Amino acid sequence: MQLLLxxxxxxxxxxxxxxQGTSDIELSxxxxxxxxxxxWSLRDAAIxxxxxxxxxxxxRTAEIVNRYHGKKIAVHPGLMEMNQGDFxxxxxxxxxxxxxxxxxxxxxxxxxxxxxxxxxxxxLQERAWRAVSAILDGGxxxxxxxxNFTIAAILCRVQNIGLAEFRSVCVDPASKTLIRFENGxxxxxxxxxxxxxxxxxxxPASEEP
Numbered sequence: 001m002q003l004l005l006x007x008x009x010x011x012x013x014x015x016x017x018x019x020q021g022t023s024d025i026e027l028s029x030x031x032x033x034x035x036x037x038x039x040w041s042l043r044d045a046a047i048x049x050x051x052x053x054x055x056x057x058x059x060r061t062a063e064i065v066n067r068y069h070g071k072k073i074a075v076h077p078g079l080m081e082m083n084q085g086d087f088x089x090x091x092x093x094x095x096x097x098x099x100x101x102x103x104x105x106x107x108x109x110x111x112x113x114x115x116x117x118x119x120x121x122x123x124l125q126e127r128a129w130r131a132v133s134a135i136l137d138g139g140x141x142x143x144x145x146x147x148n149f150t151i152a153a154i155l156c157r158v159q160n161i162g163l164a165e166f167r168s169v170c171v172d173p174a175s176k177t178l179i180r181f182e183n184g185x186x187x188x189x190x191x192x193x194x195x196x197x198x199x200x201x202x203x204p205a206s207e208e209p
Contacts, residue, residue, distance in 0.1 A: 002141045003132070004047065005151050005177040006065065008057040009034035014173055017092045021084035021118065027060050034174035034197055035064040041196035042176070043068040048140030051131075053079040053147060061174070062145040069143075078131030081147035085118025111163035121163050125153035132157075136181065151177065158186045 009031030013020040027035065042065055050071040052062035062073050087095060096103065106113045114120045128150050135142050146154075148170055155169035156162065158179055171177055171192040178190040 001136070001139060001181045002046075003135070003179040003181065004042070004045070004141075004143045005154065005171075005179065006038065006061065006143060006145045007148060007151055007171045007173055007175050008053075008055075008061040008145060009038070009174040011057050013089075019084050019087045019090050019092070019095065021081050021088050021115075022055070023088045024056050026056050031057065031173065032060075032064070035061045037196050037199055038174050038176065039065045039068060041199065042143070045143075046141050047071070047143045049074065049135070049138055049142040050145075051076055051079070051135050051142055052145040053077075053081070053150070055080055055147070058145045058147060062143070065143060065145065074135075076131040076134070078127040079144065079146040079150055082115070082121065082124045082149040083118040084115045086116040087118070109164070110166060121149065121153060121166065124149060125157060125163060128153050129157050155179075155188065155191075158188065 009027050011020065011025040011031055012028045013023070013025050015028065015030070047069050050062055050066045050069060051074045052059045054075045054077055058079070059073070059075065066073055111122045112120050132144070132154055135144060151171050152166040152169045153163065155177070156166055159169070169191065172194055174197060175192045175194045176190065177188065177192055180187050180189050
């Protein structure tokens with residue numbers, strides 16, 4: 001069985017360097033184009049099921065990918081991005097200027113430091129892994145469209161590494177990461193592949209054939 005982890009395409013907040021967490025931000029025009037190229041690269045992939053976070057940027061990316069596969073998209077709240085509480089909408093520059101002490105704690109212990117009125121990375125991993133477990137129980141090769149922290153938390157669990165190392169498995173917008181499951185073991189075959197974004201313009205997967 002294979003699990004294809006996809007991070008949604010770019011949003012305006014991605015471009016502006018803002019913290020979007022559970023804020024429900026749409027794909028930008030650039031993000032839609034990225035999703036179309038991603039979808040084209042996966043048009044012949046063996047995808048038996050499509051799963052997505054309910055946030056618009058992830059679900060829209062899943063819809064575009066799914067144009068070539070025609071599956072019913074299963075929505076999992078557990079795949080939502082980390083709730084970043086009071087930091088939602090701040091630019092990274094604003095965060096660094098205002099929250100130096102918090103950022104020191106976050107760098108030292110990212111697993112258990114709670115975002116003000118938000119989540120910890122450990123809580124995110126627990127809910128995301130429940131969603132992944134349900135997907136794996138389906139027994140089909142699956143595309144899973146989610147978010148940066150969510151995917152990083154899943155990959156830490158797959159590799160059995162601590163969340164303090166989550167930065168080593170962060171992924172970029174419109175990237176694909178492939179995990180193969182065989183005999184009860186998981187192997188990351190592809191990590192953060194964005195080569196499809198360098199390809200010529202793809203057929204518009206967002207339109208009906």
